[in-house]
Amino acid sequence: MNCEQIGELLPDYLQGELRGEKKEFVELHLAQCAECRDEVAVWKKLALLPMEQPSAESRLRFEAMLHAYQEGRERTSAGFAREQHAARWSFWQWLRTPVGAVAWSAALLLIGIFAGNYFGNRAARPTPGQDEMAQMHQELTNMRQLVVLSLLTQQSASERLQGVSWSRGEAQLDPQVTAALLHTLRYDGNVDVRLAALDALSRHASQPQVRSGVLDALQQDQSPLVQVALIDQLVEWRDREATQHLRNFEQTPNLNPAVKQRAEWAVSKLN
Amino acid sequence: MLDVRNGAGERLGVLFDRYQAPLYNFYAKLTGDRTLSEDLVQEVFLRILKYSRSYQPGTPFRAWIYQIARNARVDHYRKTPKHITFEPEMAPPVKPKDAAQESQETELLHRALMGMPEEKREILILSRFQELKYEEIARLLGCELGTVKTRIHRAIQELRQIFRQLESGAAGSAAAAPAQALPPRRAGT
Numbered sequence: 001m002n003c004e005q006i007g008e009l010l011p012d013y014l015q016g017e018l019r020g021e022k023k024e025f026v027e028l029h030l031a032q033c034a035e036c037r038d039e040v041a042v043w044k045k046l047a048l049l050p051m052e053q054p055s056a057e058s059r060l061r062f063e064a065m066l067h068a069y070q071e072g073r074e075r076t077s078a079g080f081a082r083e084q085h086a087a088r089w090s091f092w093q094w095l096r097t098p099v100g101a102v103a104w105s106a107a108l109l110l111i112g113i114f115a116g117n118y119f120g121n122r123a124a125r126p127t128p129g130q131d132e133m134a135q136m137h138q139e140l141t142n143m144r145q146l147v148v149l150s151l152l153t154q155q156s157a158s159e160r161l162q163g164v165s166w167s168r169g170e171a172q173l174d175p176q177v178t179a180a181l182l183h184t185l186r187y188d189g190n191v192d193v194r195l196a197a198l199d200a201l202s203r204h205a206s207q208p209q210v211r212s213g214v215l216d217a218l219q220q221d222q223s224p225l226v227q228v229a230l231i232d233q234l235v236e237w238r239d240r241e242a243t244q245h246l247r248n249f250e251q252t253p254n255l256n257p258a259v260k261q262r263a264e265w266a267v268s269k270l271n
Numbered sequence: 272m273l274d275v276r277n278g279a280g281e282r283l284g285v286l287f288d289r290y291q292a293p294l295y296n297f298y299a300k301l302t303g304d305r306t307l308s309e310d311l312v313q314e315v316f317l318r319i320l321k322y323s324r325s326y327q328p329g330t331p332f333r334a335w336i337y338q339i340a341r342n343a344r345v346d347h348y349r350k351t352p353k354h355i356t357f358e359p360e361m362a363p364p365v366k367p368k369d370a371a372q373e374s375q376e377t378e379l380l381h382r383a384l385m386g387m388p389e390e391k392r393e394i395l396i397l398s399r400f401q402e403l404k405y406e407e408i409a410r411l412l413g414c415e416l417g418t419v420k421t422r423i424h425r426a427i428q429e430l431r432q433i434f435r436q437l438e439s440g441a442a443g444s445a446a447a448a449p450a451q452a453l454p455p456r457r458a459g460t
Contacts, residue, residue, distance in 0.1 A: 007421075007424045007428075008420065008421070008424070010424055010427070011398075011405065011419075011420040011423045011424055012405075012420070014427075015398075015405070038431055038435070039427050039428060039431050042380075042427065042430055042431040042434055043399070043427055045376060045380055045434075046380065046384075046395075046400075048376060048377045048380060049300070049377060049380055049381060049384070049400075050377075051292070051296050051400070052295060052296045052299035052300060052305075052308070053292060053295070053296075054291055054292060054295040054308075054309055054312065055305075055309065058291060058295070058309055058312065058313075059288075059291075061309070061313055062284075062287050062291070062313060062316060063284075065313055065316065065317055066283060066284070066316075066320075069317065069320055224322065224325070225321075225322075228324060228325055256342065257338045257342065258322050258325035258326075258335075258338070258339070259325070261325065261327060261330070261335075262327075265327050
């Protein structure tokens, strides 16, 4: 055997994983070849390098980091509950903003129209008709959607988050709101807003554009957190059609290994 | 690990005690920078907290943690462009006089290791000091088992070459000016 052939066996030999004939070949070669023998000697010498030990402060830093992380999480979850509680309060403040003013004016106009119709028709029809109530309901829904759409285009991430959470109340999403939420999911610069948009969309899997929008977002999003959430969503929907997309996605160059693993797991789940 | 996944951050302490030394050793040997190595170890555990949901129960935890460790280092260098670092204090502690020869060898080995291209150094460290099996390294680097063995062999060849060159250089300069043979260094901190 020449040096090249021995070289193939050498790594296993060095780990003590070579047995029988192969081991004898290597040892025979080493007895004759000074260069290969020296390679083995240098490998063994590496044991002289001591294990580097971290300093004692390392543990303290870790504890401080853990503490800060847990505190941050508690604050975030408490803050989220508080935010939801305060949402009604901030509504009054929100009415002062330009978007609020538009919505407010629209609401006044609707009340005017409703009152006009109601009192105008009273003479002809003693009780308000059911169709008018339905119309009124529709108008209010539209207004709510208008507010969602306005909020989603705001500069501040917290206002956009509020817009997303308003849309959660809808049993059926207006196509325009769906499109706005999908746009938010794909292009919003804030990870939290994108995650909230995904959550709001998760209940509307029956709409085909929601599913395809989530797949598009997966191809585009760079944040591992959002990528994992998108993958999990596809698994939750049991979207078998997504399998091929996920396979392609796994091949994305420079993909975060944790995300790649998640995608592999998702493919195995969906099959 | 399941506990960490379920959000029990305190359990992370157990993992920290088990893995901080091997991870630190990995980074220190790879980068030659103690401070950076400690920072990176902290970063790894922060990432474990943040991304614990991405760990799949039943898969080897060691492979997962090394994957995070490699990514943390790559991300660090992406943010902070790399510059060559060699801290004198990274050299092994001074040994007693009767071990003088061994001490010099250790120092030369350390220098030879740092003189290798990073990819080769990494695979040598993973296989020699981190006690990872070749199969685990293959999974970690995303290549075939055969490729790992070939790369390890090439790395050993190169290490040998650099080490022997340094050795002959050190012997030459030692003969000429014994006091200048080794750079000044502090005892290990």
